[in-house]
Amino acid sequence: MARIAAEAAGGQNVVAFLDMTAVSEIDAWTREHSDDGYNILVGSHGPSETHTRPNAQQVVSPKLLTFASYAAHPNIRNQELNSTAAGRYQLLSRYYEPYKRMLGLSDFSPVSQDLIAIQQIRERHALPLIKSGQIVAAIKACSSIWASFPGNDYGQHQNDLALLVAAYKSSGGAVSIA
Template sequence: MADMDTPNIRPFLDTIAVSELGRALLAKSDNGYNVLVGSTPSAPILFHSYADHPRRLIQIRPGLSSTAAGRYQLLARYYNPYRQLLGLADFSPASQDRIAVQQIRERLALPLIAAGRFDDAVSRVRNIWASLPGAGYGQNEHSLDYLRGVYVAAGGQRAA
């Protein structure tokens, strides 16, 4: 897919995964691709088939449940529209990457990522991923400084 060749896109995707799941959980799973919401490194909740989104509703805490799954914690309600739009056959790692890139494209952040404008790109996509700074969903948000470090460590280039 051409968008996967966008400069800096892979480090940006890695940053989202670290932000959403954390390094320890990425290491205890299939690089996050098979993780269900509510997982912790000490108690990972994993799914075992990439044939479809797992569509499991998990109570995170009283009053908060979610169907988020995969490396980028995609909600089940979004999977079918993206599957159709992108012509996906499954919820495999490649399909999850394509969905995340499509979400980034929809927020007009691909050119920002390619140009190394990390902070601006995060601002554009923060409404998609609850762990990004300024997302405003009442969940744990990481600082922009922390995410910049993750991005650069993953090989991302920032504009001067």
């Protein structure tokens, strides 16, 4: 569950959107075996998760990659995936410092990660959509941020809108237009 209070986030729908994003970006096993995803590195995954590789599919054993300190973004590159994504919302290290300065953050703590994700949502003009319950439009608006959202061309696994809407509702989000 997002650590930011609903009032500070802009309402329960925003918190539900953050929780839905975590469900989309990080599988349940990894969230359960970490600090709800806040301390994970890209490449973490639970057991029996199927990864598609060129011309092959394989079932892999669980892999939990975490970082120990919330003092700053860990900036650890996963060589296999060529990515520095970390935390609950899989923020790339190159974006951390600009957001840290912009938002006046002192660390990469769970609340700081929530605030960065909310700023990214704000930049896609999706906060009004979320607050009014227009969840599908908000997901589409944010698909350029999170590769797991449908509607982008990152070439990674994209989750189905129905799964995302269900996760949003189960986190207490209200839908006015699905």
